[in-house]
Amino acid sequence: MARATRRRLLAAAAGAAVVGSAGCLGGDRDAFRQAIGRRRDDRDEIPGTSVDALPDLEGDLTVYSGRSKGLVEPLLTHIDDRYDGFDLTVRFADPNALTNQLLEAGENTRADVFYSVHAPGTLGALLEADLTRPLSSETTDTVDARYRSGADWTGVSGRVRSVPYNTEQLDPGVIPASIYEFPDVERFRDDFGWDPVIPSFQASITAMRVIDGEETTRGWLEAMLELNPTAYSGGFSTCKSIADGEVSVGLTNHYHPRRVALSRDDPxxxxxxTRDDPGTVFNVAGSAVLEAADDPALAEAFVRHLLSGEAQEYFAMAQTTEYPVVEAVPPHESLPSRTELAPPDVDFADLRDLEGTVELLKEYGLV
Structure with missing residues (x-):
């Protein structure tokens, strides 16, 4: 089948766009630098494969990044600065918009690597269009099979959906263990916040569609809307509003409460x-080497740097406190371990249909 007929354009969620930029990395090169390669107090060495054991990076590389510039630029700058003969150019933009651009450009893209949130949807769309290049076992063997799509793309860091709440307004015993019981909690009426425009929320709805079907998903959305929830532009603003007492409870990624805690004293x-349901779906930001990469070996070596012990520690220890995908690197001490989490059993390949989820959310005026 011709590539042009296989393209599946992703619908960019309204209100979720961020300002894109292109060019060699600049800005505040000292931001979060202390978190890169930071050793924890109870260890003498970085776990996993150290960047010192990886091949040097040499040449020009262009990365399209569907991740927040403020969160990942310090790490990318650190990698760029490490090698005199390496010139890294990063374009930051909305992940769905970048996916669409890569699908439109095909083999004519200037990008060598795509690094994006909601990898099953964004990278999965490129895989479906034959625009990715398989990774070697040298790269994939470092990542648990649960956090990658075979050899087609690999997760780099993970996040899980969570239920933040205001400790002065709500007893945690009120919060059900199942997301499907939320509409039955009268205490949540006019007092619930969520972030339907972001990919992680949409991934949880995609998981709900996959696990329990379209009818159940529609029923849950309709029941939740009966509670008159407040929609926010993202998890940080949702958690900020919870801390401010505007609403008492909500749904966000696991790291947003800590980001608010870092911005103020003792919120x-x-x-x-939740347990074993779409309310605690585990999702990954990931990377793929593009078929059009000028230097595939360099592109894959860069991906391996994102999986190095130093980079995995950065994701665990920086303001995001994301889950490392390399088993040797534990998550931040404030988080449940991977084994303590109870995410639903859903294959990443089944989470590709972000477009169908966005269309569903549009029907209910949520995006």
């Missing part, structure tokens, strides 16, 4: 997790 924020 009244707690965090719970």
């Amino acid at each position: 009244p924020l707690g965090r719970e997790f």
Whole structure:
């Protein structure tokens, strides 16, 4: 089948766009630098494969990044600065918009690597269009099979959905263990916040569609809307509003309560997790080497740097406190271990249909 007929354009969620930029990395090169390669107090060495054991990076590389510039630019700058003969150019933009651009450009893209949130949807769309290049076992063997799509793309860091709440307004015992019981909690009426425009929320709805079907998903959305929830532009603003007492509980990624805690003194924020349902779906930001890469070996070596012990520690220890995908690197001490989490059993390949989820959310005026 011709590539042009296989393209599946992703619908960019309204209100979720961020300002894109292109060019060699600049800005505040000292931001979060202390978190890169930071050793924890109870260890003498970085776990996993150290960047010192990886091949040097040499040449020009262009990365399209569907990740927040403020969160990942310090790490990318650190990698760029490490090698005199390496010139890294990063374009930051909305992940769905970048996916669409890569699908439109095909083999004519200037990008060598795509690094994006909601990898099953964004990288999965490129895989479906035959625009990715398989990774070697040298790269994939470092990542648990649960966090990658075979050899087609690999997760780089993970996040899980959570239930933040205001500890001064709500007893955690009120929060059900199942997301499907949320509409039955009268206490949540006019007092619930969520972030339907972001890919992680949409991934949880995609998981709900996959696990329990379209009818159940529609029923849950309709029941939740009966609670008159407040929609926010992202998890940080949702958690900020919870801490401010505007709403008492909500749904966000696991790291947003800590981001609010880092921005103010002792906010009244707690965090719970549902169990074995789409409310605690585990999703990854990931990377793929593009078929059009000028130097595939360099592109894959860069991906391996994102999986190095130093980079995995950065994701675990920086403001995001994301879950490392390399088993040797534990998550931040404030988080449940990977084994303590109870995410639903869903294959990443089944989470590709972000477009169908966005269309569903549009029907209910959520995006």
